[in-house]
Amino acid sequence: MTGRVRRKPDDAKRMILEAASRLLTAGGPAAVQVRAVAAEVGMTDAAINHHFGTRDRLLESLLRFGGSKLKAELRAVLETWADGPVDPAELVHTLYALYSGGYAALAIALHQSGWRDPGSGMLDEVVDSLHAQARPHCESTGRTPPSREAIQLTMAGLHQAVALEPLFGGEFRRSVGLDEDARDRTLDWWITLLRATLAGGPRPD
Known part of the structure; x- marks a missing residue:
């Protein structure tokens, strides 16, 4: 069984934002949903929310x-x-x-x-x-x-x-x-x- 990958908070945030940026380019702001970003980076929705709190704060970031x-x-x-x-x-x-x-x-x-x-x-x-x-x-x-x-x-x-x-x-x-x-x-x-x-x-x- 593969263990969960532990990343430094700053590294995880950057990876999330890079994935969100790709989704933004492909489909505009509506495409940047927590679930879509989580799927893009192989995380759970909860992990995305842990780093950014809400979708609105993710978009601001x-x-x-x-x-x-x-x-x-x-x-x-x-x-x-x-x-x-x-x-x-x-x-x-x-x-x-x-x-x-x-x-x-x-x-x-x-x-x-x-x-x-x-x-x-x-x-x-x-x-x-x-x-x-x-x-x-x-x-x-x-x-x-x-x-x-x-x-x-x-x-x-x-x-x-x-x-x-x-x-x-x-x-x-x-x-x-x-x-x-x-x-x-x-x-x-x-x-x-x-x-x-x-x-x-x-x-x-």
Whole structure:
């Protein structure tokens, strides 16, 4: 008879959240049920509840898990910039990949249930890196570097648009007569806008 596998609490929680993330990607928030997660990881329902208490708390932890995953992926993008010029394309696509994997729907569902995320500054590191790298580039091209607030505003608008894209992007495009094939062009437009912000403005006379 095979004995029960004993895992450290943090290891067990991570395994549960990774399984919940796979279910979220495959079927949206409705697919993340305690029984389904338990079956995915070979645990009992009681074991899942032991670590997270309730399904609602599991979903909240899953959203924070997604945020931590996003920050790690964005940090990896920032590290590539250390060896070359800044190109925000990978940054935009990294943001989109997370939200299109079910996290947009999860965030909306939790918000509608009354949950609010008390955290802030998830993209602070990105803003700081963009601001730091824009200055020497603008100085070398004779342009005025963008302010940190200009980059913050651009990133906030980009983040909002990319987060809502999987749920509402098609509807917003149809409202102006664009077809479904315009999704990639929408992401390209945001990349172009961010590049324009980082390029700064003309030097005052």
